[in-house]
Amino acid sequence: xxxxxxxxxxxxxxxxxxxxxxxxxxxxxxxxxxxxxxxxxxxxxxxxxxxxxxxxxxxxxxxxxxxxxxxxxxxxxxxxxxxxxxxxxxxxxxxxxxxxxxxxxxxxxxxxxxxxxxxxxxxxxxxxxxxxxxxxxxxxxxxxxxxxxxxxxxxxxxxxxxxxxxxxxxxxxxxxxxxxxxxxxxxxxxxxxxxxxxxxxxxxxxxxxxxxxxxxxxxxxxxxxxxxxxxxxxxxxxxxxxxxxxxxxxxxxxxxxxxxxxxxxxxxxxxxxxxxxxxxxxxxxxxxxxxxxxxxxx
Amino acid sequence: xxxxxxxxxxxxxxxxxxxxxxxxxxxxxxxxxxxxxxxxxxxxxxxxxxxxxxxxxxxxxxxxxxxxxxxxxxxxxxxxxxxxxxxxxxxxxxxxxxxxxxxxxxxxxxxxxxxxxxxxxxxxxxxxxxxxxxxxxxxxxxxxxxxxxxxxxxxxxxxxxxxxxxxxxxxxxxxxxxxxxxxxxxxxxxxxxxxxxxxxxxxxxxxxxxxxxxxxxxxxxxxxxxxxxxxxxxxxxxxxxxxxxxxxxxxxxxxxxxxxxxxxxxxxxxxxxxxxxxxxxxxxxxxxxxxx
Numbered sequence: 001x002x003x004x005x006x007x008x009x010x011x012x013x014x015x016x017x018x019x020x021x022x023x024x025x026x027x028x029x030x031x032x033x034x035x036x037x038x039x040x041x042x043x044x045x046x047x048x049x050x051x052x053x054x055x056x057x058x059x060x061x062x063x064x065x066x067x068x069x070x071x072x073x074x075x076x077x078x079x080x081x082x083x084x085x086x087x088x089x090x091x092x093x094x095x096x097x098x099x100x101x102x103x104x105x106x107x108x109x110x111x112x113x114x115x116x117x118x119x120x121x122x123x124x125x126x127x128x129x130x131x132x133x134x135x136x137x138x139x140x141x142x143x144x145x146x147x148x149x150x151x152x153x154x155x156x157x158x159x160x161x162x163x164x165x166x167x168x169x170x171x172x173x174x175x176x177x178x179x180x181x182x183x184x185x186x187x188x189x190x191x192x193x194x195x196x197x198x199x200x201x202x203x204x205x206x207x208x209x210x211x212x213x214x215x216x217x218x219x220x221x222x223x224x225x226x227x228x229x230x231x232x233x234x235x236x237x238x239x240x241x242x243x244x245x246x247x248x249x250x251x252x253x254x255x256x257x258x259x260x261x262x263x264x265x266x267x268x269x270x271x272x273x274x275x276x277x278x279x280x281x282x283x284x285x286x287x288x289x290x291x292x293x294x295x296x297x298x
Numbered sequence: 299x300x301x302x303x304x305x306x307x308x309x310x311x312x313x314x315x316x317x318x319x320x321x322x323x324x325x326x327x328x329x330x331x332x333x334x335x336x337x338x339x340x341x342x343x344x345x346x347x348x349x350x351x352x353x354x355x356x357x358x359x360x361x362x363x364x365x366x367x368x369x370x371x372x373x374x375x376x377x378x379x380x381x382x383x384x385x386x387x388x389x390x391x392x393x394x395x396x397x398x399x400x401x402x403x404x405x406x407x408x409x410x411x412x413x414x415x416x417x418x419x420x421x422x423x424x425x426x427x428x429x430x431x432x433x434x435x436x437x438x439x440x441x442x443x444x445x446x447x448x449x450x451x452x453x454x455x456x457x458x459x460x461x462x463x464x465x466x467x468x469x470x471x472x473x474x475x476x477x478x479x480x481x482x483x484x485x486x487x488x489x490x491x492x493x494x495x496x497x498x499x500x501x502x503x504x505x506x507x508x509x510x511x512x513x514x515x516x517x518x519x520x521x522x523x524x525x526x527x528x529x530x531x532x533x534x535x536x537x538x539x540x541x542x543x544x545x546x547x548x549x550x551x552x553x554x555x556x557x558x559x560x561x562x563x564x565x566x567x568x569x570x571x572x573x574x575x576x577x578x579x580x581x582x583x584x585x586x587x588x589x590x
Contacts (some may be wrong), residue, residue, distance in 0.1 A: 002469055007412065007413045007414070007494075008333060008413065008415065009409075009413045009414070009415045010412045010415065010416070011415060011416045011417060012420075013415070014409065014413070014415040014416075014417065015415075017405045017406060017407050017408070017409035018405070018409060019518050020401070020405070020406075020419060021405075021406040021465060021469065022421075023404065023461045024398075024458070024461055024465055024467075025424060025462060025465060026430055026463030027462070028458050028459055028463075029428045029431055029436070029460070029462050029463065030445045031439075031443060032313065032436045032439035032440040032442075033431065033436055033439055034439070035440075035442045035443045036436055036438055036441040036442075037439075038442075039439065039442050041384070048445065051359065076402070090545075093333065096329060096330075099322075099326055100428030101323075101326035101327050102323075102326075102327045103327050103331075103332065103575075106330070106334065107330040107333050107334055108577060109339050109570075109574050109577065110333065110334040110337050110338045112570060112573045112574070112577070113338060113341055113566070113570055114337055114340075114341075114565055115519070115564070115568075115573075116519060116569035116570045116572075116573050117341065117523075117566045118522070118523035118540075118541045118566075119523060119525065120420065120523075120525045120541050120545070121541070121544075121562040121565065121566070122340070124545070124548070124558065124562070125340055125341075125343070125559070125562070126340065127556060128347070128355075129340060129343060131360075133356075133358045134355065134357065134360050135358050135360060136343055136356055136360040136362065137362075138359070139359040139360040139361070142359065143350075143359075157527060160440065161516045170337075170340075173337075174337070188532040192545075199419070212307070215370050215384075218530070222454075227430055231432035231434050231435060233381075233434045233525065233526050234526075235527050252434050252435060254438065255359070255435065255438075256434070256526070259438050259441075260530065267321055267442075270438050272440045273440070274435050274437070274438050274439070276429075276431075277429060277435040278435050278436070281430050281435070282427075282430055283430075285430055287497060289518065
């Protein structure tokens with residue numbers, strides 16, 4: 001609804017207020033995006049000098065890459081499992097943290113730490129925790145007789161993805177739980193009161209009242225997590241560092257390695273993969289929004 | 299339920315509820331303790347690894363407590379000029395980027411929340427789309443652009459990148475905040491002869507403090523922890539930020555996990571303190587900003 005006091009302004013006044021933002025967005029987001037597309041149609045030498053037009057060859061090279069299917073599967077597994085687990089666990093954590101209890105403040109502070117620590121640092125830390133020889137996790141598991149032999153979390157192909165997902169969920173919970181906590185605190189107490197007087201059971205209250213009212217928060221958290229997790233670089237890159245090739249890479253680390261780490265250092269092909277990445281996340285988010293149908297307009 | 303005799307469901311729940319009330323005094327803090335162990339555990343391991351000698355970290359099997367305590371590592375790191383350079387870069391980049399983001403986002407968010415103008419929806423859509431772009435997927439484009447502009451290896455390049463990619467979230471959060479403030483508040487100021495800028499500065503900003511705090515914190519954390527762009531654009535050892543720089547403590551040639559973790563902890567502390575101070579505003583900030 002339009003308030004009676006809301007002003008109107010011509011485009012040139014708007015430009016004064018929005019100009020700096022537009023400058024930054026166009027100059028450092030849109031322009032590099034165009035540069036990325038341009039690079040994807042060119043061929044570059046290993047040192048990064050342009051050698052000539054490549055047409056659609058870079059795109060064809062990406063589509064015919066022998067590891068493409070593996071990388072796409074990894075991305076799907078990575079994004080879906082991290083986002084799903086994060087949202088589910090965060091719902092429980094937020095519900096728990098919305099209750100009054102002794103030491104709640106301390107718990108809320110503790111949860112902030114994985115959020116505040118940089119992802120590279122946390123990823124680096126987990127390479128040591130997971131380590132086959134020197135890792136504390138294996139030391140615990142062996143001593144408690146849960147396993148007989150240490151597990152090669154980051155080397156054994158069956159364990160690499162689950163180990164990465166665990167770290168991904170671990171670092172995504174704090175932010176998500178806080179978004180849900182904010183959502184829960186916005187639900188007025190009298191709604192619960194009314195339900196209780198009507199004789200609703202706790203589980204009914206949760207599924208019929210809390211969850212529907214939390215819907216906008218869940219939507220926001222899911223969209224942001226989809227974007228963050230899809231674009232997440234440090235965890236996959238760091239935990240996967242010792243594995244050769246692209247066996248456990250997602251599309252993001254795949255594109256990066258093509259330009260900066262692989263033997264061929266193919267900037268053009270990496271740019272093509274980057275274009276695919278941008279399109280992929282756009283499609284995923286739009287699809288999700290289509291399915292989830294937010295009621296809120298911008 | 300054990301009390302099937304009572305008919306009113308509200309009353310039926312009561313006996314077990316009072317039992318639960320007594321139990322929750324112990325159960326809830328215990329559950330809280332479990333959460334603390336899970337979320338803090340890895341960082342406790344990190345602290346204990348920073349307090350071991352280099353050889354102790356790489357001894358099998360790993361022990362929880364150091365076999366060989368060594369408290370000098372923090373001093374070593376703090377007097378390492380490389381570390382101090384990385385720290386300087388991180389502080390410089392994070393504070394400058396955060397300042398730029400706020401200076402640019404506040405007017406944009408306020409204007410789009412309050413004023414109708416041609417292109418408003420297009421602008422908001424542009425902001426929404428940039429939220430989906432990450433520096434990681436555009437890194438080749440960013441590199442090409444800064445390479446051609448001769449800005450590789452400059453603070454400016456990563457400051458600009460950090461500012462641009464965090465703008466969307468700040469505008470989005472602040473936009474939500476400005477929209478929730480009743481317009482009558484502003485009208486009163488207008489009638490008193492306040493200009494639009496004066497209204498924003500003197501009336502609106504103080505009212506949206508939780509939103510500002512949230513936006514500042516998010517931007518600061520994101521820039522403080524940025525990795526990929528700095529990894530790609532900053533090749534000069536002295537100009538790297540902490541996130542990139544401290545990795546040289548553990549390479550194929552040198553494995554100083556103790557120093558890596560001591561440096562990492564020093565990098566985490568300011569952020570956690572900042573967070574703890576504003577924790578209360580944070581919940582309020584997220585509520586009004588994103589979930590109306």
